[in-house]
Amino acid sequence: MIELEGLSIDLPGFSLESLTLSVEEGEFFMVVGPSGAGKTLLLEAIAGLRPIAAGRIRIRGTDVTTLLPEKRKVALVYQDYALFPHMTVEENIRWGLHFSSDRDTRHVEGLVRLLKLESLLGRSPTTLSGGEQQRVALARALAVKPSLLLLDEPLSALDPRFREELQDYLGLINREGMTIVMVTHDFGEVLSLGHRVAVLHGGTLQQVGDVREVFREPVNRQVAEFVGMKNIFPATVKGGRALLEGGVSLVLEDCGEECRGFIGIRPEDVILDSSLPDGFANTFSGRVASIVPRGMAFEVVLQADGFQLTGRTLSSTILSRNIRIGQPCRACFSPEVIHVFEKSAIQNLTEVLQP
Amino acid sequence: MTKSFREQWFMLLIGSFLVLYIIWPLAGMFLRADWRIVAASSVEKDVLGALWRSIWTAAAATGIIALFGTPLAYFLARRSFRGKAFLEAVIDVPIMVPHTVAGIAVLMAFSPKAPAGAFLVNLGLSPVNSHLGIILACLFVSIPFYVDAARDAFYGVSPRLENVSRTLGASFLEVFFRISLPLAKKGLLSGLIMSWARAVSEFGAIVIIAYHPMVAPTLIYDRFATFGLKYSTPVAVQLILVCLGMFVLLRLLAAGKRKEEQVP
Numbered sequence: 001m002i003e004l005e006g007l008s009i010d011l012p013g014f015s016l017e018s019l020t021l022s023v024e025e026g027e028f029f030m031v032v033g034p035s036g037a038g039k040t041l042l043l044e045a046i047a048g049l050r051p052i053a054a055g056r057i058r059i060r061g062t063d064v065t066t067l068l069p070e071k072r073k074v075a076l077v078y079q080d081y082a083l084f085p086h087m088t089v090e091e092n093i094r095w096g097l098h099f100s101s102d103r104d105t106r107h108v109e110g111l112v113r114l115l116k117l118e119s120l121l122g123r124s125p126t127t128l129s130g131g132e133q134q135r136v137a138l139a140r141a142l143a144v145k146p147s148l149l150l151l152d153e154p155l156s157a158l159d160p161r162f163r164e165e166l167q168d169y170l171g172l173i174n175r176e177g178m179t180i181v182m183v184t185h186d187f188g189e190v191l192s193l194g195h196r197v198a199v200l201h202g203g204t205l206q207q208v209g210d211v212r213e214v215f216r217e218p219v220n221r222q223v224a225e226f227v228g229m230k231n232i233f234p235a236t237v238k239g240g241r242a243l244l245e246g247g248v249s250l251v252l253e254d255c256g257e258e259c260r261g262f263i264g265i266r267p268e269d270v271i272l273d274s275s276l277p278d279g280f281a282n283t284f285s286g287r288v289a290s291i292v293p294r295g296m297a298f299e300v301v302l303q304a305d306g307f308q309l310t311g312r313t314l315s316s317t318i319l320s321r322n323i324r325i326g327q328p329c330r331a332c333f334s335p336e337v338i339h340v341f342e343k344s345a346i347q348n349l350t351e352v353l354q355p
Numbered sequence: 356m357t358k359s360f361r362e363q364w365f366m367l368l369i370g371s372f373l374v375l376y377i378i379w380p381l382a383g384m385f386l387r388a389d390w391r392i393v394a395a396s397s398v399e400k401d402v403l404g405a406l407w408r409s410i411w412t413a414a415a416a417t418g419i420i421a422l423f424g425t426p427l428a429y430f431l432a433r434r435s436f437r438g439k440a441f442l443e444a445v446i447d448v449p450i451m452v453p454h455t456v457a458g459i460a461v462l463m464a465f466s467p468k469a470p471a472g473a474f475l476v477n478l479g480l481s482p483v484n485s486h487l488g489i490i491l492a493c494l495f496v497s498i499p500f501y502v503d504a505a506r507d508a509f510y511g512v513s514p515r516l517e518n519v520s521r522t523l524g525a526s527f528l529e530v531f532f533r534i535s536l537p538l539a540k541k542g543l544l545s546g547l548i549m550s551w552a553r554a555v556s557e558f559g560a561i562v563i564i565a566y567h568p569m570v571a572p573t574l575i576y577d578r579f580a581t582f583g584l585k586y587s588t589p590v591a592v593q594l595i596l597v598c599l600g601m602f603v604l605l606r607l608l609a610a611g612k613r614k615e616e617q618v619p
Contacts, residue, residue: 012435048522049518049522069518069521069522070521070522070525070526072522074522076522077519078515080515082516082518084520085538086537086538095520095523095525098524098525099529100524141519144523150522
């Protein structure tokens with residue numbers, strides 16, 4: 001569907017460097033990364049709104065690198081909706097039809113019904129709520145029957161109720177065959193909607209893959225941190241063990257090679273219990289350094305001998321397992337939840353001894 | 356009255372000095388004017404001719420500025436480039452240059468001995484002591500008032516609106532005329548009013564390049580130099596009335612448009 005081949009964009013103070021990836025027909029493809037990673041820039045480049053320094057863009061096999069934005073049949077929806085304030089909702093939705101030979105009014109009426117916009121058609125976009133404005137923006141983009149829909153953080157400015165509603169609409173539109181590339185900085189949205197994901201950081205592509213795969217097996221620290229991996233330590237891996245700084249040794253699934261790199265453990269994979277019995281692999285004792293609320297869950301930091309471990313648990317668990325700040329507590333995690341990344345070969349024996 | 360409210364009134368009290376400084380001399384001129392002479396001069400051919408000349412030459416200069424200044428302002432609002440600050444400073448030069456100096460510069464550029472002046476003379480258009488000369492002088496001094504206002508107006512239009520329009524199938528020009536221009540309209544109109552007002556009140560630059568045919572400010576100066584204050588004041592009063600009338604009318608038109616847009 002879309003193929004980006006060595007795409008580079010140079011802007012003053014920022015550049016997107018040699019990006020190569022492809023999106024399949026009918027796919028819900030997510031682009032994630034922290035602020036300033038170049039996500040919006042990438043969408044605008046696909047839409048033809050940014051000059052490209054190098055590389056090629058193909059849509060359905062056609063090279064569109066030099067094609068004007070209005071010729072690409074690619075619709076873009078911004079986070080701030082970008083509705084035309086001097087037009088009514090209906091005029092906004094029908095705007096693209098002025099320039100199209102296919103003025104399918106039944107299609108537009110269907111969209112209006114699907115996105116529940118019937119009662120808003122005569123109103124000015126400035127009088128609408130965020131959720132309503134986003135639905136109008138979506139209807140306007142879909143009215144021109146694009147071959148590809150680009151969404152730039154469409155959910156981030158919405159309150160939770162509207163966000164869920166819009167997620168449902170987006171899922172529905174995708175299931176009806178629309179290829180969607182969506183930018184977000186929220187990995188929760190990626191897990192809810194995406195088929196595959198690309199992680200950008202500082203203008204370079206860090207990882208592309210199946211959403212679950214990237215979530216479980218990030219290739220480097222940037223991706224690991226972005227997908228919510230909290231316990232990241234430099235380590236030397238050898239013979240089914242990971243040796244951390246300070247002499248801490250962890251049991252892990254044998255990765256089959258001796259190497260240096262980083263290990264990461266997701267906080268939700270850490271089991272916290274003040275009365276955890278012995279006998280489990282990777283069990284540590286320490287004191288609870290902090291308990292910080294994170295949405296519906298709590299993040300508990302355990303200061304163990306030689307290192308700090310972060311776990312995530314529910315409030316009911318905190319109460320039932322007697323986890324309190326300053327009190328002794330135990331934590332464990334199984335060998336299979338330890339993920340090793342940024343592996344590099346060991347050069348000499350000294351490196352093994354000094355991780 | 357809350358404390359913060361009192362503080363705001365205190366600020367107004369200090370600032371009102373400037374408002375009074377504008378109103379006081381103008382009101383004094385109206386109060387002290389001999390209205391019999393004002394009435395008599397209002398039917399005088401020279402006075403009416405000068406007033407009308409001021410209005411239309413200023414409008415012509417403003418039209419030319421709008422034609423060339425709108426694309427320039429749009430470009431300045433949308434692009435960052437090396438030398439942009441210099442270009443913006445160049446556009447603002449007419450504000451800083453004394454207007455008599457501006458007049459001399461325009462005269463030198465368009466005198467029959469200069470290439471541009473010779474070209475115009477060959478076309479049968481004399482830039483010196485002509486309506487064309489008045490327009491050229493007005494053009495020079497009024498450019499920054501429109502370009503700056505128009506640039507700020509285009510800054511206020513989100514480029515994302517234009518981007519979205521392009522992806523929906525509109526060409527660059529369609530986006531410019533149907534999205535950017537209507538949304539910047541308020542600022543553009545304000546810039547046109549300021550630019551026209553500057554041109555209609557211009558004296559220093561005009562008097563160098565075209566003392567004749569006389570525009571209203573030149574006539575006021577001429578009457579003041581020849582007959583004194585008593586005979587220059589009536590023309591000044593009429594010019595102020597005409598300018599105020601036009602100003603209020605255009606502002607009302609702009610405000611009316613704004614109200615129309617706000618109705619949901």
